[in-house]
Amino acid sequence: MIFSSLNFKSSKGQVMFLTVIVLGVVISSVTVIAGLLMSYQIRRSADVSHSTRAIFAADAGVECMLFQIFKDGATGIDAKTLCEEEEFENEAEFFIELSGIEAFPDSGVPTYFISIGKYRNVLRSVKIDLSL
Amino acid sequence: MIKQIKNKKIKYLFDKYFIKREAFTVAELLVAVGLFTVIISISIGSYIRMIQQQRLMTSLMAANDNVSLALEQMMREIRTGKNFTESGFDLDKISFVNDVGCDITYSFTSENSIDRLQNGGSCEENDGPITSENIKVQDMSFDVESKPGVGIFSGTNFELVTIRVEISNEKAAGVEKTNKIETKVSARKYFGE
Numbered sequence: 001m002i003f004s005s006l007n008f009k010s011s012k013g014q015v016m017f018l019t020v021i022v023l024g025v026v027i028s029s030v031t032v033i034a035g036l037l038m039s040y041q042i043r044r045s046a047d048v049s050h051s052t053r054a055i056f057a058a059d060a061g062v063e064c065m066l067f068q069i070f071k072d073g074a075t076g077i078d079a080k081t082l083c084e085e086e087e088f089e090n091e092a093e094f095f096i097e098l099s100g101i102e103a104f105p106d107s108g109v110p111t112y113f114i115s116i117g118k119y120r121n122v123l124r125s126v127k128i129d130l131s132l
Numbered sequence: 133m134i135k136q137i138k139n140k141k142i143k144y145l146f147d148k149y150f151i152k153r154e155a156f157t158v159a160e161l162l163v164a165v166g167l168f169t170v171i172i173s174i175s176i177g178s179y180i181r182m183i184q185q186q187r188l189m190t191s192l193m194a195a196n197d198n199v200s201l202a203l204e205q206m207m208r209e210i211r212t213g214k215n216f217t218e219s220g221f222d223l224d225k226i227s228f229v230n231d232v233g234c235d236i237t238y239s240f241t242s243e244n245s246i247d248r249l250q251n252g253g254s255c256e257e258n259d260g261p262i263t264s265e266n267i268k269v270q271d272m273s274f275d276v277e278s279k280p281g282v283g284i285f286s287g288t289n290f291e292l293v294t295i296r297v298e299i300s301n302e303k304a305a306g307v308e309k310t311n312k313i314e315t316k317v318s319a320r321k322y323f324g325e
Contacts, residue, residue: 016156016164024171031175037181045189049311052196056203056315063291067318071290072282089296090312 050122058117063093076110184305191304240272271298
């Protein structure tokens with residue numbers, strides 16, 4: 001009923017124009033979605049590199065803490081201070097979070113600690129448990 | 133009777149929409165085809181960029197995975213090693229003795245790779261790259277910090293090795309991205325070794 005009420009004969013090229021507009025809208029929508037997906041991929045590809053830097057920075061934090069603790073029995077707080085002073089050439093950094101210091105009251109060595117590697121907005125952490 | 137009416141109606145509709153329909157003018161066709169071409173060109177461009185980005189991402193992920201594995205191998209061997217010395221131009225070489233008594237050397241080569249050389253003692257000589265061809269190692273350096281131990285560890289030196297590696301992916305979609313990785317590894321000497 002609606003179809004028959006449309007006067008195609010007199011509309012001439014408008015049907016084609018309408019078709020192209022509708023097609024255009026559909027294709028543009030697809031393009032916008034593809035563009036969004038692309039921007040997510042660009043972000044992800046940047047995150048891959050940032051994540052690698054952050055993971056290795058976190059790992060460096062763990063190794064530095066173990067080095068300071070086992071070398072001369074540095075307390076957790078001393079080891080943390082010594083390690084966090086070090087700067088990375090690739091601008092990554094790490095922070096140490098100490099926990100359970102009371103488990104080793106004589107030495108001040110923490111039961112476990114968490115090393116958080118950071119590069120720009122990417123954070124990666126590694127936890128070491130010394131109580132086992 | 134009803135069939136006849138139906139046939140007449142179908143014939144009327146067919147004539148109305150297909151036989152007696154007017155054609156488009158050249159101008160209308162040109163505008164329509166032009167618009168369509170513009171829209172298609174934009175969407176194809178976007179699609180091609182998406183494919184290129186995908187290739188770049190895959191290449192970057194491969195490069196990062198590969199260097200991570202190579203670093204992990206080096207770090208494992210360094211943890212259980214001793215007698216570390218860094219050498220070479222720009223300190224791009226580290227030599228040590230691993231836990232089975234082999235002389236190990238990791239170095240940055242001119243072929244943009246990380247090389248592992250094993251020899252000495254009863255060890256079979258073995259030399260080869262530990263990174264694959266789809267990554268380029270642009271630079272590598274080592275820094276060995278050695279401190280004497282105290283207490284039960286007095287007389288033993290403790291080493292903390294800093295490793296810096298700069299890598300880039302295999303060129304994908306004309307793009308080569310560089311990543312600098314830095315990490316530390318301490319030799320484990322907790323049992324008086």
